[in-house]
Amino acid sequence: MPVEQTAPRWDEETDVVVIGSGLAGLAAAIEAGAAGSSVVILEKMKGFGGNSTISDGVVAAAGTPMQAESNIVDTPRRMYDDMLKAGLGLNQPELVRILTEQSSEALQWTIDVLGVKYRDRIDQFGGHSVPRCFTTHNHSGSAIIKQQLHKLKEQGMKIRTRVLLKKILMNNRNRVSGVLVQEGYQYPESESGVEKRIKARKAVVLATGGFANDIALRTSQDPRLTREIGSTNKFSTTGEALREALRIGAMPVHLSWIQLGPWACPDEKGYGIGPDFASYIAFPYGILVNPQTGRRFVNELGDRKMRADAILQVGQPCIGLADEAGVRASGKSIARCLKKGIVKKFDTLEEIAEVYQIPIPSLKKTVETFNMGVDRGRDPEFDKPVVSNATPLKHLPYYGIRLWPKVHHTMGGVLINTRAQVLDLSHEPIDGFYAAGEVTGGIHGACRLGSCAITDCLVFGRIAGRNSAS
Template sequence: MKKEALSRRDALKFGALGAGLAVFGASNAFAAAPLEKDVKFDEEYDVIVIGTGFAGLAAAAKAAQRGNTVLIVEKMGRIGGNSAINGGAFAVPNNPDQKKHGIEDSAERFIADSLKAGLGINHVELLEVIAARAIDAFEFSRECGAEYKLGDKPSWFGGHSVPRTLVTSDMTGAGIIKPMTEFVEKLPRCKIYRRTKFDDFVLDAGGRVVGIMARTNYRFDSKLFSDDLENTTGEKKVYKAKKGVVLASGGFSADRIYRKLQNPQIPDNSDTTNHAGATAGAMLKAFQIGAFPVQVDWIQEGPWASPDERGFGVGPQLNQQGLFKYGIVVDVRNGKRFMNELADRKTRADAQYKILKEAPEAFPVALGTYNTFDKQILPLVEKGLATGVMKKYNTLDELAADRKIPVAALKESVAKFNEGVKKGVDEFGKPVASFNGECIDMKGPFYSTRTAPKPHHTMGGVKINTKAQVISALTNKPIPGLFAAGEVTGGTHGASRLGSCAVTDCLTFGMIAGENI
């Protein structure tokens, strides 16, 4: 096999520069991909999919349903990646439950909400596709066996102008991943290889992607930096893709090297909501063969995460669909509110970081009462209490004493918030008019969590068109044989993705990739 002209470590060092050099004629510097003439294929398929999250499984299912033989490779031992630990929240504009409860929504409204959160740098043509096909994606997930809590009023996630989010029955992304995996594995033309790490693309003489190089029996080692740079485990294999490859490898929030290059303010030891395998290696390989890099330095922080648990945990759901929604978040130093708890993620994360930069241990505190939790997440309340992520107090005095908050100021903040709810106007712009006067219950008991943003979603990635084809920086045309979907792509959400839109994006463009390949 042809030895790579550029090491993986060099690729990380230069990041997306390869595509930029290629535009200026320096394409040979990054001509690292092996050529078809120099390899011997071990197995042959019509389509190869890299990754087993929402996007990868949707692409594989659609491609297989169209009569293609499909191989899906997953570097981890478990299926699903971030999708499996996702909160199971699925933004679906114009869904049946909205209509049942008289909620007016539209594709235009969904796009406007996304543009506001994304600071207007979104690639609108991709948003238009998502808005148009969200219902298709939802129904396809149900066809695969996913079940949702339907009939109740949809959940209202931060940054959305109306409630439009549907939640899986088990309130996790696994509620989609598990049945979709079973659906895919039952398709006669589809197979999944676990612990099989994608290492490189294979190109023909004309630059078409015709396969991949991978390692089977791979063992991921989370102790190593970035894309498991020193890990040489596994047996080298070469797989042919007669019709093309779908890149659905996800984001890089767990990649301590690459995320630090993009945003030096992120501490090396910063926790993330992502699984350990969320690294940049596959995306960087796409850049090396000329894929346009888009907005890779925008990294979204989850503003509802907790410093009292590792990873995603249960705090995000208790906060997003409970304490942040109908309760409040206060600065522990003065007991005052400082943000709209239902603003978009970037706005809320920035507001918290302002406090934590001044006082690194002054984690903001979210609080509310039992009536502040959506019915859908009530089963999680006891879990949050059991893990210690959330605490329960009989009175505000007890809460203030334990959380070290000035009690008089805290009581004033709660009273002021309740007064705003009754009037239908909030000082920070929270949509309290929709609360029907439902206030924080001053009789208690009170529930609270500590909050701290964590790297959650990497906004940038490879550029795709509306057919999920990856666009080349060399030609500004699709790279033949290469498609992509999900978090590995960039531009769709701009500076910051709205909560519950990841499922919508990944399933929609995963379907489109599978249909078009």
């Protein structure tokens, strides 16, 4: 496909063009602005912040003063080891090193420079070997986005919404020189709006997020992820900017590593409220059942990929079951789940079998076998670690949820170096082209750990911003 070679007539000039207004893009814009560059921030949607605004707002950081105060011994190296373990060694080690070494500073930056407030607790998400997960006061990434916007306002910058990236333009020295965009774009009409060429004197920073809702792109990499599979992401999380980066010769990496949430319920849109019941109650205290056979089929506490793959293999939504004792042991409230019908209440196993169309004899046998395992402290079927306060499934009422994986995170994207420069197919930086956040690949490898995405956006967004301005 052709790359524009002749010098276009520019409609506008700036030092740095940032594409995308999520956590990574705004971090880049703030740093580029702080370094004295003029910055144009472009967002394709009507609202700003992208998928970052619906993230859970949890930031992983290692070796922080807050951990030290709580006597939590942690180092960037330890976080590095955790990320490489989860990533099955596919992670680019130098990028993980940078992310982990700068994680504490990035968190502190959101506090000191942006004024983000965090809750007092420090959590330990799955795959992290110590507590290092810091949650914003409102348990949402919007808390950081909001403060980034304040900062940008102080710096005299604002986000231009409804501007779609059409082409990344290169000059005849193979340097990224600007962008062709459509102003007044109306999602999803790809030809809507008015074409405009913006010259980027210093750099273009790509921070357009993942492609969880790009059915064509994700099925090209993992054909199981058809339209029938939902996503926890905003519907606008598509891959047109990633494709454009590949078109100009960026090196793709790990595109087929697409993370599914096995805790997702098909009876609600997006991330929803069901995952809390699944993750904190059904999986640790109860069982996951194949409705065709009435049997368990996977370790309910296995990793995300193992569980999601197993449910997809069944070929239809599976049933997560727990009882009243499990709910109590978890310390969680399921009132909202019950009210919205995401979780259903049952008085007998027969009732469960009828509603979910499970063969009742095998369901009874499954519960019986599981309960014996709980009594003996060892799961005879899948070696699931039996949690210390687990009890047999017999304390009425029972609770059930339908579970069918949703696309949660796309680990793959364009390959960057430690300066956040996008690398080409010969592994050389593409001059004037930077990227950060979920549009990049290689940092998380096979599996992105919970709370590491925001750290990624902050650390590499800031690096991209600083370097693009230099």
